[in-house]
Ligand SMILES: CC(=O)N[C@H]1[C@@H](OP(=O)(O)OP(=O)(O)OC[C@H]2O[C@@H](n3ccc(=O)[nH]c3=O)[C@H](O)[C@@H]2O)O[C@H](CO)[C@@H](O)[C@@H]1O[C@H](C)C(=O)N[C@@H](C)C(=O)N[C@H](CCC(=O)O)C(=O)O
């Protein structure tokens with residue numbers, strides 16, 4: 001990983017001969033490959049471990065091949081790169097394998113080194129703009145209730161049973177993903193949930209795998225820094241629903257994007273809806289909503305159904321849970337068996353770190369820490385809180401620096417319309433001017449609601465305390481953006497900051513907790 005966070009690798013890797021890799025992939029070579037044994041693979045010199053193949057690919061800032069000497073010093077035994085990187089890689093003295101596009105080769109190479117095609121677990125993938133992490137945790141929770149040893153990888157963490165490491169990327173690079181799957185196999189994991197971003201599909205991160213079931217949540221405005229427009233973003237997601245990526249799919253068809261995925265996919269697809277107006281194979285209906293639980297029913301294609309609950313706020317969490325259940329059934333689990341364990345346990349058991357996570361005392365306002373950072377996420381979370389709140393909603397949020405700037409206006413506008421008071425603060429300004437980011441959000445808010453109550457407080461700790469001071473018993477404070485994260489990124493530095501911990505502290509200071 002790029003920021004030095006830990007990754008999970010197999011503890012007992014079985015070495016494979018470099019010459020075998022060269023034969024299997026017909027790579028050109030520079031230097032002597034005989035007798036070299038591989039136990040791992042890394043895309044980053046800073047995470048190389050002894051016995052690794054270091055893969056040097058061109059990046060935005062540099063060509064990875066230029067870090068070959070560092071990789072060698074860390075224990076790499078060979079380098080895989082492209083023509084442009086070959087001569088600089090050879091200066092390391094390591095044997096060099098050459099291929100036209102090393103990133104495109106990485107997934108299959110990592111699968112070969114880690115033998116991830118041998119005795120694979122059932123693989124679930126989820127994509128969509130919002131809800132991916134939530135669906136993966138819900139899948140993981142239900143699998144646990146079914147007694148299945150499961151693993152997951154999401155924006156928040158990579159997890160095998162009680163062992164977890166914090167994620168940097170949403171979807172790991174292929175080198176890390178195959179190592180994780182190999183480690184999971186050692187732990188006898190039989191089902192794995194993988195959160196798949198559009199960027200992962202565009203950048204070969206899930207190459208070398210075919211998912212058993214892929215799920216689609218929704219598509220809305222996000223990542224227009226990486227994709228020119230909706231169509232390009234959609235095409236990236238659509239790739240997951242093709243035979244080289246997945247065997248079957250479950251697609252939420254509540255939007256035209258979902259309908260297009262279902263129509264354009266070349267794998268067998270079941271459809272799912274939460275809307276009264278849409279016909280689909282699976283139908284989810286909300287039965288009852290409260291601040292910390294949503295009861296729903298789900299009817300399947302054969303008329304069988306279940307009614308259960310998810311310990312989370314919002315119709316969309318019921319939709320996410322319905323997608324998880326439909327994916328399990330598509331992979332071969334029996335709906336009645338799922339219904340049985342959910343009834344036994346009084347509903348789905350799942351904890352999703354930092355997604356509408358509630359922090360509240362006996363009295364005082366309910367505080368939600370959320371990861372929503374797109375206009376559609378704001379819209380849904382605010383609507384769900386409104387339904388279950390008798391008092392006012394105070395919303396605190398900022399916007400990512402150096403990421404899609406085109407969504408800021410809508411984020412401000414939706415917050416202004418959906419909340420009673422808004423506190424705009426800093427959220428990972430990165431290398432941008434934080435005041436300019438806040439100004440863009442404020443402009444959207446003021447335009448949508450000229451008479452709205454808006455506060456601008458740069459420091460997130462002070463902003464949250466100001467929001468709390470505006471709230472009373474029966475009110476809700478929504479802090480959208482930081483979710484599970486434990487840092488605040490400013491000018492290339494990750495400063496320690498956990499919104500969840502700080503919210504607890506602020507509630508204590510205010511005498512609410
Ligand atoms: C913009 C982008 O895609 N950047 C990715 C890219 O970095 P880069 O092009 O800046 O790399 P570089 O610094 O030029 O270095 C080139 C190569 O040299 C290697 N290197 C570099 C320095 C060094 O000391 N040693 C070394 O080996 C790097 O690992 C890289 O392979 O290559 C890196 C290594 O593969 C990625 O980690 C990095 O993802 C960054 C962190 C990123 O944020 N990507 C975003 C766009 C992303 O993928 N986001 C989605 C989020 C989706 C969602 O929100 O839903 C995701 O899946 O996480």
Ligand SMILES: Nc1ncnc2c1ncn2[C@@H]1O[C@H](COP(=O)(O)OP(=O)(O)OP(=O)(O)O)[C@@H](O)[C@H]1O
Pocket residue numbers: 128129130131132133134135155170195197217218316317319320354355356370371372373376377378380381
């Ligand atoms: N099905 C859904 N439809 C719309 N909004 C949703 C849905 N599920 C979750 N959200 C909203 O999106 C936010 C992010 O949820 P989640 O982390 O599960 O999505 P994600 O797709 O993993 O996002 P990211 O890729 O940024 O991690 C939630 O906090 C909530 O506000």
